[in-house]
Amino acid sequence: DIQMTQSPSTLSASVGDRVTITCRASQTITKWLAWCQQKPGQAPRLLISKISSLQDGVPSRFSGSGSGTEFTLTINSLQPDDFATYYCQEYNDYSGYTFGQGTKVEIK
Amino acid sequence: QVRLVQSGAEVKKPGASVKVSCKASGYTFTENAMHWVRQAPGQRFEWLGWTFTDTGYTTYSRKFQDRVTITRDTYATTAYMELTSLTSEDTAVYYCARGYEGTFDFWGQGTLVTVSS
Numbered sequence: 001d002i003q004m005t006q007s008p009s010t011l012s013a014s015v016g017d018r019v020t021i022t023c024r025a026s027q028t029i030t031k032w033l034a035w036c037q038q039k040p041g042q043a044p045r046l047l048i049s050k051i052s053s054l055q056d057g058v059p060s061r062f063s064g065s066g067s068g069t070e071f072t073l074t075i076n077s078l079q080p081d082d083f084a085t086y087y088c089q090e091y092n093d094y095s096g097y098t099f100g101q102g103t104k105v106e107i108k
Numbered sequence: 109q110v111r112l113v114q115s116g117a118e119v120k121k122p123g124a125s126v127k128v129s130c131k132a133s134g135y136t137f138t139e140n141a142m143h144w145v146r147q148a149p150g151q152r153f154e155w156l157g158w159t160f161t162d163t164g165y166t167t168y169s170r171k172f173q174d175r176v177t178i179t180r181d182t183y184a185t186t187a188y189m190e191l192t193s194l195t196s197e198d199t200a201v202y203y204c205a206r207g208y209e210g211t212f213d214f215w216g217q218g219t220l221v222t223v224s225s
Contacts (some may be wrong), residue, residue, distance in 0.1 A: 004161070009219060010117075031210070032209075032210030032211070034209075034210065034211035034212075036211075036212075043203060043215035043216065043217055044153075044203075044215055045215075046208070046212060046213050046214075047211065049208065049209040049211050049213075050209055050210065052208070055213065067167055076217075087152075087153065089153070089211055090210075091210035091211065095169075095170070096155050096157075096169050097155035097168070097211075098144075098155070099150045099152045099153040099154075099155075100152065102152065
């Protein structure tokens with residue numbers, strides 16, 4: 001099965017910073033790579049699907065990119081509402097849906 | 109607006125079963141698959157399986173396929189997830205989530221299932 005590894009696990013940043021989170025897959029994956037945001041006590045919120053497709057209502061400071069086994073989520077100009085935990089997630093026909101371990105974005 | 113409302117928290121003894129419901133509204137229920145995902149304390153999310161809400165066809169994660177059953181009631185626009193032979197390792201928050209482009213675009217609020225003797 002494909003393993004998804006995010007880095008870093010924790011990230012300390014300030015409002016206005018540009019933040020990049022990396023997700024590496026143990027095998028090449030196709031287009032089914034998504035990013036979601038979760039705040040304490042809440043359900044996840046989908047930010048990006050198919051590597052780079054921003055969901056309706058998600059601020060344009062969020063962007064996704066990558067291919068093959070390495071993918072990134074970038075947050076330009078971090079806002080107070082962005083302090084949360086972010087997860088990458090992939091899908092394939094063989095093993096289904098797999099998540100990364102999460103990256104917690106904390107206030108510096 | 110799309111809403112997925114789950115049933116309340118459960119406390120179960122080891123060996124028991126649990127059934128969680130997920131009431132959907134705000135969209136045509138049979139146009140999207142419904143998935144179940146769980147998050148145990150300190151663990152990453154795990155996908156349990158999904159159902160095609162129009163046909164009832166299901167696919168389960170290999171890890172859970174012997175213990176999980178996902179069903180749906182199209183008239184009630186409700187999906188269900190039953191997990192059997194519970195152990196303490198099944199203590200987690202269980203979510204239903206609507207399928208979309210290889211991921212999940214709307215999630216229920218989560219149902220805490222605690223397994224304890």
